[in-house]
Amino acid sequence: xxxxxxxxxxxxxxxxxxxxxxxxxxxxxxxxxxxxxxxxxxxxxxxxxxxxxxxxxxxxxxxxxxxxxxxxxxxxxxxxxxxxxxxxxxxxxxxxxxxxxxxxxxxxxxxxxxxxxxxxxxxxxxxxxxxxxxxxxxxxxxxxxxxxxxxxxxxxxxxxxxxxxxxxxxxxxxxxxxxxxxxxxxxxxxxxxxxxxxxxxxxxxxxxxxxxxxxxxxxxxxxxxxxxxxxxxxxxxxxxxxxxxxxxxxxxxxxxxxxxxxxxxxxxxxxxxxxxxxxxxxxxxxxxxxxxxxxxxxxxxxxxxxxxxxxxxxxxxxxxxxxxxxxx
Amino acid sequence: xxxxxxxxxxxxxxxxxxxxxxxxxxxxxxxxxxxxxxxxxxxxxxxxxxxxxxxxxxxxxxxxxxxxxxxxxxxxxxxxxxxxxxxxxxxxxxxxxxxxxxxxxxxxxxxxxxxxxxxxxxxxxxxxxxxxxxxxxxxxxxxxxxxxxxxxxxxxxxxxxxxxxxxxxxxxxxxxxxxxxxxxxxxxxxxxxxxxxxxxxxxxxxxxxxxxxxxxxxxxxxxxxxxxxxxxxxxxxxxxxxxxxxxxxxxxxxxxxxxxxxxxxxxxxxxxxxxxxxxxxxxxxxxxxxxxxxxxxxxxxxxxxxxxxxxxxxxxxxxxxxxxxxxx
Numbered sequence: 001x002x003x004x005x006x007x008x009x010x011x012x013x014x015x016x017x018x019x020x021x022x023x024x025x026x027x028x029x030x031x032x033x034x035x036x037x038x039x040x041x042x043x044x045x046x047x048x049x050x051x052x053x054x055x056x057x058x059x060x061x062x063x064x065x066x067x068x069x070x071x072x073x074x075x076x077x078x079x080x081x082x083x084x085x086x087x088x089x090x091x092x093x094x095x096x097x098x099x100x101x102x103x104x105x106x107x108x109x110x111x112x113x114x115x116x117x118x119x120x121x122x123x124x125x126x127x128x129x130x131x132x133x134x135x136x137x138x139x140x141x142x143x144x145x146x147x148x149x150x151x152x153x154x155x156x157x158x159x160x161x162x163x164x165x166x167x168x169x170x171x172x173x174x175x176x177x178x179x180x181x182x183x184x185x186x187x188x189x190x191x192x193x194x195x196x197x198x199x200x201x202x203x204x205x206x207x208x209x210x211x212x213x214x215x216x217x218x219x220x221x222x223x224x225x226x227x228x229x230x231x232x233x234x235x236x237x238x239x240x241x242x243x244x245x246x247x248x249x250x251x252x253x254x255x256x257x258x259x260x261x262x263x264x265x266x267x268x269x270x271x272x273x274x275x276x277x278x279x280x281x282x283x284x285x286x287x288x289x290x291x292x293x294x295x296x297x298x299x300x301x302x303x304x305x306x307x308x309x310x311x312x313x314x315x316x317x318x319x320x321x322x323x324x325x326x327x328x
Numbered sequence: 329x330x331x332x333x334x335x336x337x338x339x340x341x342x343x344x345x346x347x348x349x350x351x352x353x354x355x356x357x358x359x360x361x362x363x364x365x366x367x368x369x370x371x372x373x374x375x376x377x378x379x380x381x382x383x384x385x386x387x388x389x390x391x392x393x394x395x396x397x398x399x400x401x402x403x404x405x406x407x408x409x410x411x412x413x414x415x416x417x418x419x420x421x422x423x424x425x426x427x428x429x430x431x432x433x434x435x436x437x438x439x440x441x442x443x444x445x446x447x448x449x450x451x452x453x454x455x456x457x458x459x460x461x462x463x464x465x466x467x468x469x470x471x472x473x474x475x476x477x478x479x480x481x482x483x484x485x486x487x488x489x490x491x492x493x494x495x496x497x498x499x500x501x502x503x504x505x506x507x508x509x510x511x512x513x514x515x516x517x518x519x520x521x522x523x524x525x526x527x528x529x530x531x532x533x534x535x536x537x538x539x540x541x542x543x544x545x546x547x548x549x550x551x552x553x554x555x556x557x558x559x560x561x562x563x564x565x566x567x568x569x570x571x572x573x574x575x576x577x578x579x580x581x582x583x584x585x586x587x588x589x590x591x592x593x594x595x596x597x598x599x600x601x602x603x604x605x606x607x608x609x610x611x612x613x614x615x616x617x618x619x620x621x622x623x624x625x626x627x628x629x630x631x632x633x634x635x636x637x638x639x640x641x642x643x644x645x646x647x648x649x650x651x652x653x654x655x656x
Contacts, residue, residue, distance in 0.1 A: 008361035010345035013550050017338035021543035023607055033336035215349035215597060215626040222341050223547060269543060269606055274597055278623045279351055285622075286642065293621050294613075295606045298543040314614065 018223065021298050028304040028311055032270075035225025035300070043111075043233035049144040052113065052237065056142075059114040067118035070306075076125040080139075084161035086154040087139035089121045091128035099134035102170050102327045103162060105198070106137045107155055107186070109177030109207075109302070111231050112238035113142055123176075126307070130316045131323055136162065140182070147240035152248060155186040160195065168196035172323055174264075177273070177302060178238075180206025184251035184280070191259055200326035201263045202319055205273050205301055206280065208252040210235040210244040214275025227272040227301035252280055256287035263291040264322040266315060268299020294318055346551065349626050356632040356639055360598075363553025363628065371439075371561035377472040380441065380565065384470075387442040395446035398634075404453040408467075412489035414482040415467035417449045419456035427462035430498050430655045431490060433526070434465045435483055435514070437505030437535070437630070439559050440566035441470055451504075454635070458644045459651055464490065468510070475568035480576060483514040488523065496524035500651055502592075505601070505630060506566075508534025512579035512608070519587055528654035529591045530647055533601050533629055534608065536580040538563040538572040542603025552600040555629035580608055584615035591619040592650040594643060596627020622646055 020029035044051035071078070075094040082088065092099060108115040108123055116139055124137025140154035155173075162171060175183040180203040187201050212230045222228050239249055247254035254260075263284055267277035277293065284291035296311055304311055348357035372379035399406070403422040410416065420427060436443040436451055444467055452465025468482035483501075490499060503511040508531040515529050540558045550556050567577055575582035582588075591612055595605035605621065612619035624639055632639055 008348050008357055009364040010347040011360065011364045011551055011553060012345050013341075013343065015341065015343040016546070016549075017340050018543075018546050019338040020336050021541065021546070021603070023541050023543060023603065029336055032339065036337040036339045213349065213351050215346075215351060218344070218346050218349070219551060219598065221344075223339055225339060269602055270547065275349070275351065275625055278597055278625050281622075282624065282642065285646065293623060294609075295621060295623060296610065297603055297606050314610065318613065 024298050024304075025310045027309040028298070031304040031309065032225055032298065032300070038225065038228075040222075040228040043231070046233055046236040052144045056113050059110075060117055063115075063118040063122075067122050070122050071125055074122075074125045074129050076128040078121055078125050080121070083136065084157040086141075086158050088158060089124045089137040089139060091121075091124040091135040091137060093128050093132045101166065102133045102323075103166055103172075104128075104131060104133060104135045104202075104323065105155070105159055105162065105171055105173045106135050107140070107173070107175030107179035107182045108137060109175060109179040111207075111234040112151065112178045112181075113144075113234055115179075116142060131320050133323070143237045143240070148238050148242055148249060151238070152182055152185050152189065155182050156189050156193075159186065159190060159198070163196065169199050170327060171198045172200045172202060172326060173198045174200075174202025174204065174319075176204035176206070178207050178234075180204055181208055181210070181251060184208055184254070185248045187260060188247055188251055188254045197259065197261050200261050200322065202322065203263060203265045203277070203280065204315075204319075205267050205271050206265070206276055207231075207273060208250060208276045208280050210239065210250045214273075214279055216272060216274035216276075220270055220272045220274060224270050224272040224300040226303075230272070252276065252283060256284055256289055260284060260287070260289045262326050263289065264294070264319060265291060266294045266296070266318070268296045268301075270298050270300045272301050292322070352626050352632075353638045355637040356626070359632040359637065360553055360626065360628070366553065366556075368550075368556040371559070374561055374564040380472045384441050387438075388445055391443075391446040391450075395450050398450050399453055402450075402453045402457050404456040406449055406453050408449070411464065412485040414469075414486050416486060417452045417465040417467060419449075419452040419463040419465060421456050421460045429494065430461045430651075431494055431500075432456075432459060432461060432463045432530075432651065433483075433487055433490065433499055433501045434463050435468070435501070435503030435507035435510045436465060437503060437507040439535075439562040440479065440506045440509075441472075441562055443506075444470060459648050461651070471565045471568070476566050476570055476577060479566070480510055480513050480517065483510050484517050484521075487514065487518060487526070491524065497527050498655060499526045500528045500530060500654060501526045502528075502530025502532065502647075504532035504534070506535050506562075508532055509536055509538070509579060512536055512582075513576045515588060516575055516579055516582045525587065525589050528589050528650065530650065531591060531593045531605070531608065532643075532647075533595045533599050534593070534604055535559075535601060536578060536604045536608050538567065538578045542601075542607055544600060544602035544604075548598055548600045548602060552598050552628040554631075555600040558600070580604065580611060584612055584617055588612060588615070588617045590654050591617065592622070592647060593619060594622045594624075594646070596624040596629075598626050598628045600629050620650070
């Protein structure tokens with residue numbers, strides 16, 4: 001218990017069984033029901049790199065198996081390539097043979113350790129199809145072999161390379177979870193380096209505070225069936241000894257009065273990262289930055305499953321509208 | 329337990345003690361700490377009208393005592409008058425001798441039973457001072473003597489009377505809690521009667537669903553130190569036998585595809601009515617209505633105390649900006 005907690009009376013909340021609410025789709029209700037029985041996810045200790053490699057390989061293999069049938073149904077093409085030396089999945093909607101000039105620089109999530117390869121491809125392809133535009137999904141290097149600042153530097157390097165042929169006003173940077181962290185941190189680094197700012201930033205249930213100071217890290221513990229508790233092991237592995245309060249590690253602590261692009265923030269009421277989103281929204285607004293907040297009922301971290309719930313179409317519609325607003 | 333709940337596995341949340349988070353102001357932390365020890369509020373049974381009258385009189389008396397020192401510090405004038413026969417507190421910022429033509433038609437909260445008189449005056453005067461504009465605070469009739477639809481009809485009658493001299497584009501309708509219910513329901517009634525729509529609607533932690541179907545009625549139970557549990561007794565007293573799902577009683581169930589003005593919605597992550605706000609925002613957005621959502625970290629229903637916390641200045645700033653946006 002931190003010193004400051006001792007001065008205050010905590011709220012006592014009794015043990016309770018909370019069913020899925022009737023206010024979400026049946027698919028979403030079923031997803032919350034299925035997730036209720038799952039155990040908490042566990043991670044290796046930050047020092048045991050071999051254990052990390054094994055756990056990451058298992059997650060990657062699962063996605064390698066899941067991806068092909070998903071990709072077979074998505075109307076998009078994927079070219080896996082290197083941009084500024086960084087592995088990227090360059091995706092185009094099948095309908096259009098060439099890009100119309102707009103780019104969504106997308107950064108996948110996965111607690112800074114998983115989500116490489118197949119997962120990054122699936123999300124890139126899906127967004128290309130959904131938004132009808134080019135999506136460059138960055139397959140950035142990750143711990144245990146490439147901790148901070150390598151992943152962040154990869155994202156910024158890809159942005160810089162895109163700037164050689166594309167005006168910054170035609171680029172949106174975004175990502176989910178750890179990818180939301182990297183999207184916000186990359187935008188701060190782009191600004192700090194004096195580069196032209198992107199047209200907008202999309203932060204989906206973003207992990208913008210690696211110190212996990214927000215209220216929802218306690219209030220939504222276990223209630224979030226995806227992320228049942230915090231990720232201190234992953235955060236320590238990624239930070240590699242750097243101060244977690246560094247704005248490049250926890251962009252929530254950035255100084256936004258120096259400028260930031262229009263920002264779209266999405267979360268759910270059961271999201272362990274609800275406070276991350278709400279605090280980020282307030283911080284941007286207080287600095288006079290254009291920022292919209294969208295919160296979905298009973299949504300845990302990430303999503304209600306793999307995209308089948310009608311709630312996800314709503315999220316995609318809102319992000320697509322934001323893209324149009326900032327990209328013209 | 330409703331039928332539909334039986335099919336699903338609930339999430340089990342263990343008993344826990346949750347301290348105020350470090351992410352809110354010290355005043356807000358102290359308020360959550362003080363509220364933690366308070367007992368749940370209780371209400372009479374809907375049939376026992378004499379018990380309601382006593383409880384309401386006690387609450388009114390408390391506000392009668394608290395109001396004078398608060399009002400002495402607020403830079404606003406209050407004229408208590410009747411508009412269309414309805415008791416109103418017509419407030420102007422002291423700075424301006426006359427109204428500039430813009431009006432905030434404000435509807436106080438208080439679970440449809442309390443908040444008449446002094447409370448309605450205090451809020452009207454505060455908003456007049458904060459927004460620098462005329463505020464008509466409606467002191468609508470209430471149960472047990474005047475249940476639905478009398479309170480709603482009072483609000484619409486005042487709006488109609490204002491229309492005789494003021495263009496609808498110069499009027500915003502808003503309210504908090506039960507007042508947010510009445511503000512949304514009045515706007516639906518105004519639309520359904522073919523009257524010109526107001527320029528905007530402000531819904532502060534609104535009680536837009538008297539069936540209490542939202543997830544936060546369970547997830548934030550007891551965590552919200554102001555509204556520790558639902559208000560079925562008050563809702564039944566107000567509804568007076570009418571179906572709670574009627575959009576004039578629960579505006580969340582309205583059909584917004586028929587039109588609704590630009591809307592500002594405010595809530596907090598610990599608000600028992602968090603789901604009300606989130607669902608209302610989504611419902612409006614899905615119908616193509618311009619709607620903004622603002623959620624404050626760890627904020628319970630209503631407020632962190634009586635307006636001293638810096639978070640309230642932020643809320644007032646956001647509402648003031650919205651007023652300017654929609655009123656020009």
